[in-house]
Amino acid sequence: MNNIKDVILQYxxxxxxxxxxEEISFDTPLISGGIVDSFSMVSLKRFxxxxxxxxxxxxxxxxxxxxxxxxxxxxxxxxxxxx
Amino acid sequence: MAYSNKVRGIYQDTLxxxxxxxxxxxxxxxxxxxxxxxxxxxxVGAPKKKVINMCANNYLGLSSHPDVIAAAHKGLDxxxxxxxxxxxxxxxxxxxxxxxxxxxxxxxxxxxxxFPSCMDANAGVFEAILTDEDVMISDxxxxxxxxxxxxxxxxxxxxxxxQNMEHLEQKLKMHADKRLKVVITDGVFSMDGDxxxxxxxxxxxxxxxxxLFLDDSHASGFIGKTGRGTHxxxxxxxxxxxxxxxxxxxxGGASGGCVSGRKEIVEMCRQKARPYLFxxxxxxxxxxxxxxxxxxxxxxxxxxxxxxxxSNYWRKGLLxxxxxxxxxxxxxxxxxxxxxxxxxxxxxxxYEEGIYAIGFFxxxxxNGAARIRTQISAAHEIHHLDKALKAxxxxxxxxxxxxxxxxxxxxxxxx
Numbered sequence: 001m002n003n004i005k006d007v008i009l010q011y012x013x014x015x016x017x018x019x020x021x022e023e024i025s026f027d028t029p030l031i032s033g034g035i036v037d038s039f040s041m042v043s044l045k046r047f048x049x050x051x052x053x054x055x056x057x058x059x060x061x062x063x064x065x066x067x068x069x070x071x072x073x074x075x076x077x078x079x080x081x082x083x
Numbered sequence: 084m085a086y087s088n089k090v091r092g093i094y095q096d097t098l099x100x101x102x103x104x105x106x107x108x109x110x111x112x113x114x115x116x117x118x119x120x121x122x123x124x125x126x127v128g129a130p131k132k133k134v135i136n137m138c139a140n141n142y143l144g145l146s147s148h149p150d151v152i153a154a155a156h157k158g159l160d161x162x163x164x165x166x167x168x169x170x171x172x173x174x175x176x177x178x179x180x181x182x183x184x185x186x187x188x189x190x191x192x193x194x195x196x197x198f199p200s201c202m203d204a205n206a207g208v209f210e211a212i213l214t215d216e217d218v219m220i221s222d223x224x225x226x227x228x229x230x231x232x233x234x235x236x237x238x239x240x241x242x243x244x245x246q247n248m249e250h251l252e253q254k255l256k257m258h259a260d261k262r263l264k265v266v267i268t269d270g271v272f273s274m275d276g277d278x279x280x281x282x283x284x285x286x287x288x289x290x291x292x293x294x295l296f297l298d299d300s301h302a303s304g305f306i307g308k309t310g311r312g313t314h315x316x317x318x319x320x321x322x323x324x325x326x327x328x329x330x331x332x333x334x335g336g337a338s339g340g341c342v343s344g345r346k347e348i349v350e351m352c353r354q355k356a357r358p359y360l361f362x363x364x365x366x367x368x369x370x371x372x373x374x375x376x377x378x379x380x381x382x383x384x385x386x387x388x389x390x391x392x393x394s395n396y397w398r399k400g401l402l403x404x405x406x407x408x409x410x411x412x413x414x415x416x417x418x419x420x421x422x423x424x425x426x427x428x429x430x431x432x433x434y435e436e437g438i439y440a441i442g443f444f445x446x447x448x449x450n451g452a453a454r455i456r457t458q459i460s461a462a463h464e465i466h467h468l469d470k471a472l473k474a475x476x477x478x479x480x481x482x483x484x485x486x487x488x489x490x491x492x493x494x495x496x497x498x
Binding site for chain 1: 221239240241242257
């Protein structure tokens with residue numbers, strides 16, 4: 001689980017942060033905090049699906065579920081387990 | 084009548100919160116035609132004042148040019164005022180077809196379709212040409228109208244970091260399985276005045292089999308050696324698949340826009356683009372004016388050459404005076420102030436000095452990136468620019484920002 005969190009956190013840093021000095025953690029609000037907008041959420045979803053070979057249905061890939069690394073990792077874990 | 088006090092209260096509360104957040108927009112009333120020098124009443128009820136306009140999209144100074152006005156008058160006489168119909172019922176005149184042909188020639192594309200505005204062109208094009216099997220990959224700083232157009236389309240949406248070609252390539256690889264891929268960019272980005280790297284984008288799009296979409300609204304008529312746009316400047320004319328642009332800025336400044344590009348894409352818009360299908364096209368009087376503008380620009384580069392000279396003069400003057408500018412080489416020259424309140428005060432002080440230039444701050448630009456966006460015109464004479472520069476320096480001294488770095492300004496005023 002920690003490893004998944006680290007991978008997701010690193011992806012978010014590389015993909016979305018414009019300022020290299022900005023620091024975020026597992027519980028930083030991503031969507032409600034304005035770091036990830038709804039357009040850019042798509043690439044995060046695609047990244048998770050291809051990296052972990054899962055399919056996240058749109059009704060589960062909500063802005064709430066994607067709002068911090070902790071909750072994204074929980075969702076990914078759930079779908080890996082049900083695979 | 085169900086417009087109860089409850090309904091009124093909901094809207095009043097929302098409007099109040101917009102005002103409290105400092106985001107309430109008010110119009111400044113202009114009592115003259117659009118020009119380098121205009122007569123303005125601001126705030127409402129204040130005496131009218133003659134000011135130098137430093138914030139219009141009147142890049143080529145054609146908004147009130149006598150030849151354009153004469154052509155518009157003539158068009159009004161020969162083709163009437165309105166069409167009272169959409170294009171495919173009885174709203175297409177010979178001059179609409181003529182303008183589509185002229186724009187195609189001017190931009191060096193295969194075909195063109197007119198829209199009531201470029202906002203409409205951007206709103207309609209993606210939905211008309213893409214399905215849920217496709218993907219749109221846009222620069223993160225594209226214009227709001229493109230974002231709206233993307234929202235209306237059923238295709239997958241993704242973005243790449245502003246002007247970051249490495250990131251774009253990653254995204255093209257990631258979406259390799261999609262049926263159609265469209266890379267979307269502005270030609271000149273309106274808030275910063277920087278120019279898209281179209282030459283590199285064309286190479287990437289060819290490599291990964293993607294189409295390239297360009298909104299050239301802040302470029303058509305004056306960017307590139309003969310003013311054809313960003314694609315001319317970058318040496319990729321004929322290689323952009325979809326260009327949208329406006330007639331509401333450099334090309335006469337009235338209204339109207341178009342989608343120009345590959346003929347199948349234009350035809351798809353004619354069949355399916357909703358703003359084209361369900362609203363009247365550009366009024367004959369405006370079409371006649373734009374036709375005159377394109378004729379003039381096709382014959383001579385005098386106006387775009389003057390604009391380039393003016394822009395260089397203005398940029399150098401500001402840099403020599405010690406202002407922090409966004410780098411670039413277009414007539415959009417943002418003077419960076421970083422702090423929103425400072426930008427508002429600076430704009431107000433300039434107005435007192437007879438200079439009309441607006442402060443931009445969040446959410447129009449990112450937090451901590453407030454600025455006065457200046458826009459140069461071929462209608463400006465050197466004496467206008469000298470007067471404006473004198474005022475900028477006076478107000479710059481007042482706020483103690485001349486010769487200061489970004490860090491020093493931020494330390495003084497905060498973000």
